[in-house]
Amino acid sequence: MIQRVTIFEEICKGCGLCTTACPQKILVMGKHMNSKGYHPVIVTDQSLCISCAMCARMCPDVAIKVEK
Amino acid sequence: MAIVYERPKSLAEVETHYCPGCTHGIIHRLVAEVMDELDIAGITIGIAPVGCSVFAYNYFNVDMVQAAHGRAPAIATGLKRAMPDKMIFSYQGDGDLASIGTAEIVHAAHRGENITVIFVNNAIYGMTGGQMAPTSLVGQKTTTSPYGRQEAETGRPIRISEMLATLDSTALISRVSVHNPAAVIKAKRMIKQAFIAQQKGLGFSMVEVLSTCPTNWGLSPIEALKWVEENMIPYYPLKDFKVPEEVK
Amino acid sequence: MAEKILMKGNEALAEAALAAGCRYFFGYPITPQNEVPEYMSRRLPQLDGVFVQAESEVAAINMVYGAASTGVRCMTSSSSPGISLKQEGISYLVGSQLPCVVVNMMRGGPGLGTIQPSQSDYFQSTKGGGHGDYKMLVLAPSTVQEMVDLTMDAFDLAEKYRNPVIVLGDGMLGQMMEPVAIEPREPQEADISWATTGTLGERKPNVINSLFIKAEECEEHNEVLQAKFAKMLEEVRYEILHEDAEFFLVGYGTTARIMRSVVEMAREEGISVGLIRPITLYPFPDEAFDKVQKTAKGFLTVEMSAGQMVEDVRLAVNGRQPVRFHGRTGGMAPEPLHILAELKKLIDEVK
Numbered sequence: 022m023i024q025r026v027t028i029f030e031e032i033c034k035g036c037g038l039c040t041t042a043c044p045q046k047i048l049v050m051g052k053h054m055n056s057k058g059y060h061p062v063i064v065t066d067q068s069l070c071i072s073c074a075m076c077a078r079m080c081p082d083v084a085i086k087v088e089k
Numbered sequence: 090m091a092i093v094y095e096r097p098k099s100l101a102e103v104e105t106h107y108c109p110g111c112t113h114g115i116i117h118r119l120v121a122e123v124m125d126e127l128d129i130a131g132i133t134i135g136i137a138p139v140g141c142s143v144f145a146y147n148y149f150n151v152d153m154v155q156a157a158h159g160r161a162p163a164i165a166t167g168l169k170r171a172m173p174d175k176m177i178f179s180y181q182g183d184g185d186l187a188s189i190g191t192a193e194i195v196h197a198a199h200r201g202e203n204i205t206v207i208f209v210n211n212a213i214y215g216m217t218g219g220q221m222a223p224t225s226l227v228g229q230k231t232t233t234s235p236y237g238r239q240e241a242e243t244g245r246p247i248r249i250s251e252m253l254a255t256l257d258s259t260a261l262i263s264r265v266s267v268h269n270p271a272a273v274i275k276a277k278r279m280i281k282q283a284f285i286a287q288q289k290g291l292g293f294s295m296v297e298v299l300s301t302c303p304t305n306w307g308l309s310p311i312e313a314l315k316w317v318e319e320n321m322i323p324y325y326p327l328k329d330f331k332v333p334e335e336v337k
Numbered sequence: 338m339a340e341k342i343l344m345k346g347n348e349a350l351a352e353a354a355l356a357a358g359c360r361y362f363f364g365y366p367i368t369p370q371n372e373v374p375e376y377m378s379r380r381l382p383q384l385d386g387v388f389v390q391a392e393s394e395v396a397a398i399n400m401v402y403g404a405a406s407t408g409v410r411c412m413t414s415s416s417s418p419g420i421s422l423k424q425e426g427i428s429y430l431v432g433s434q435l436p437c438v439v440v441n442m443m444r445g446g447p448g449l450g451t452i453q454p455s456q457s458d459y460f461q462s463t464k465g466g467g468h469g470d471y472k473m474l475v476l477a478p479s480t481v482q483e484m485v486d487l488t489m490d491a492f493d494l495a496e497k498y499r500n501p502v503i504v505l506g507d508g509m510l511g512q513m514m515e516p517v518a519i520e521p522r523e524p525q526e527a528d529i530s531w532a533t534t535g536t537l538g539e540r541k542p543n544v545i546n547s548l549f550i551k552a553e554e555c556e557e558h559n560e561v562l563q564a565k566f567a568k569m570l571e572e573v574r575y576e577i578l579h580e581d582a583e584f585f586l587v588g589y590g591t592t593a594r595i596m597r598s599v600v601e602m603a604r605e606e607g608i609s610v611g612l613i614r615p616i617t618l619y620p621f622p623d624e625a626f627d628k629v630q631k632t633a634k635g636f637l638t639v640e641m642s643a644g645q646m647v648e649d650v651r652l653a654v655n656g657r658q659p660v661r662f663h664g665r666t667g668g669m670a671p672e673p674l675h676i677l678a679e680l681k682k683l684i685d686e687v688k
Contacts, residue, residue, distance in 0.1 A: 130536070130538070131535055131536050131537040131538035131539075132535040132537065133535065134406075134533045134534075134535060136403075143548060146544045146546055147544075149542070150536075150542055151535075151536065151542055152533035152534065152535055152536055152542050152543045152544070153533065153542060153543075153544045153545070153546075154402075154403065154406045154533050154544070154545040154546075155433070155544070155545065155546040155547065155548055156399070156402075157399060157402075157425055157426060157429050160395065160396070160399035160402075160426070163391065163395075163396040163397075163399035163400045163402075163403065164399050164400070164402050164403035164406070165403060166389065166391075166396075166400050166403060167361070167363065167399070167400035167401060167402060167403020167404035167405070167406070167411070168403040168404065168406060168407060168533070169403075170361065170387040170389060170400070170403075170404065171361055171387070171403070171404040171407040171409050171411070172407050172534060172535075175534070175535050192392050192393060192395075192396065193392070193395075193396050193399070195392075196391070196392035196396065199392075200389075
């Protein structure tokens with residue numbers, strides 16, 4: 022399974038902005054919490070990712086890396 | 090696997106203090122991306138204001154100067170006059186620029202100082218706990234306009250970009266937003282053109298970026314983006330007021 | 338030795354700053370110091386320097402802050418109301434440890450006051466008109482030549498301590514003309530590794546800043562500053578005329594000039610009187626009052642104010658002898674005969 026989107030869970034503040042940006046709707050807020058108590062975003066299906074990086078553009082905390 | 094997107098080098102590897110969903114983070118990143126792409130970080134000096142983005146001096150991998158509230162454009166003038174070959178940008182909020190520092194921004198623009206100003210307008214004072222700003226919208230509830238901003242008592246919000254665009258000595262004035270990916274891409278392009286205007290010595294450049302304040306607006310980060318679209322943009326139209334040909 | 342030329346105080350001061358290597362001036366019009374920016378606007382372009390007339394004194398002091406952040410020699414000048422507007426900027430300059438020179442040609446106050454000379458900004462200059470614990474070297478010339486020399490020293494001292502230095506003149510010293518010799522001085526190589534001149538990709542970013550949001554760190558920073566202010570005590574300067582006299586007139590700047598003739602008049606009448614003239618107002622020359630203890634019976638402080646330095650004189654004398662005050666406000670200058678009469682009153686009181 023190719024990992025196109027990497028979420029840096031400890032940096033993510035659970036704001037959800039990326040979830041509004043993903044055209045493939047594969048980003049949702051996780052149920053678990055990071056060490057700071059935020060619910061980091063999770064990628065539901067890496068294979069659907071088209072590496073458009075819209076999520077990364079909307080992330081205020083550079084918590085997303087996108088590869089192709 | 091080729092990198093499509095990762096942290097720009099000019100953005101320090103530190104977690105910011107900004108609230109979740111605050112779009113200061115996006116704007117910082119855009120400035121850092123532009124500095125990387127123009128390869129100017131080594132010759133750039135940034136000025137941090139007083140406000141939520143005061144700690145910007147920790148977030149950019151460039152020399153930074155922390156300014157007294159509202160005085161960043163004057164400090165930028167001193168820096169640029171002392172080092173005309175260096176790139177100088179000030180990063181200011183609306184309380185800093187559109188309230189206490191209005192004289193400084195107007196006169197830096199009036200003198201045509203060859204500097205770049207990133208003006209983040211979120212229609213409120215964030216750092217101090219959500220007070221009304223000159224950019225707060227009519228009817229907007231804040232901690233100092235609990236009944237909603239009253240036009241009769243406090244006038245209508247100030248449109249800085251339109252005001253500065255009337256000054257002949259300004260080179261580039263544009264208002265953008267970061268409320269969705271397309272807007273972010275456009276915002277970056279304008280920030281880049283502003284720095285290019287400075288590189289080419291064309292004079293004063295300012296990009297006003299509509300931004301969110303989920304915490305003090307009392308909205309979720311996603312609702313805040315919608316608030317920008319539905320309330321701020323109608324009053325603060327996104328527009329390139331002045332863009333010199335040489336930077337396109 | 339540079340040849341002597343007749344110059345107006347404000348212009349001599351400006352030329353002195355240039356001779357000390359200052360190439361950046363940011364100012365704003367206000368009487369009675371206008372000749373400083375006017376002169377700078379003529380001369381700086383000739384020296385590839387920068388003159389900017391700011392939109393306000395608030396902007397001017399912040400332009401100095403910006404230029405000083407790059408390690409260049411820079412200055413501003415103003416008069417009393419303008420210096421009030423610069424207080425926040427001065428506090429920031431101290432907090433961020435930035436060297437620069439601030440000139441105040443004092444005028445009558447408070448409020449718009451008048452454009453006549455005054456010394457009523459003593460407290461503002463020496464006790465700090467801005468917020469926070471801070472000190473600055475305050476140099477008080479009483480002749481145009483001394484204004485030249487102290488202005489040149491001010492740039493060296495500002496760099497030595499990375500702290501603003503105030504040259505405290507007044508409208509009279511600024512407007513009077515006297516022959517001066519202005520000897521250009523090569524500024525010594527100052528360490529400006531702290532300056533924000535661009536990392537050039539070769540070093541970690543420098544940050545010019547006075548914000549320390551954690552109390553422990555802010556206290557630590559204050560301790561660094563206080564240690565610096567303590568070290569500045571060694572820069573104390575003063576002049577004593579007739580150290581063995583029984584009575585002393587105490588005054589600086591313009592009043593010291595007036596009191597030189599009072600000392601002569603009094604001594605001709607057989608009165609044993611001398612003069613203590615602080616040249617640095619900070620640090621205040623406490624030791625001068627110790628030096629004269631063998632013979633001193635009383636002190637008369639004279640100022641062009643309602644009495645400000647007199648408090649420091651009382652602290653220095655510490656109750657050992659009576660300290661009296663005579664002053665004029667509103668831009669009026671104390672008159673020799675009045676001073677002499679006050680001196681005699683003091684003498685009668687002590688006898």
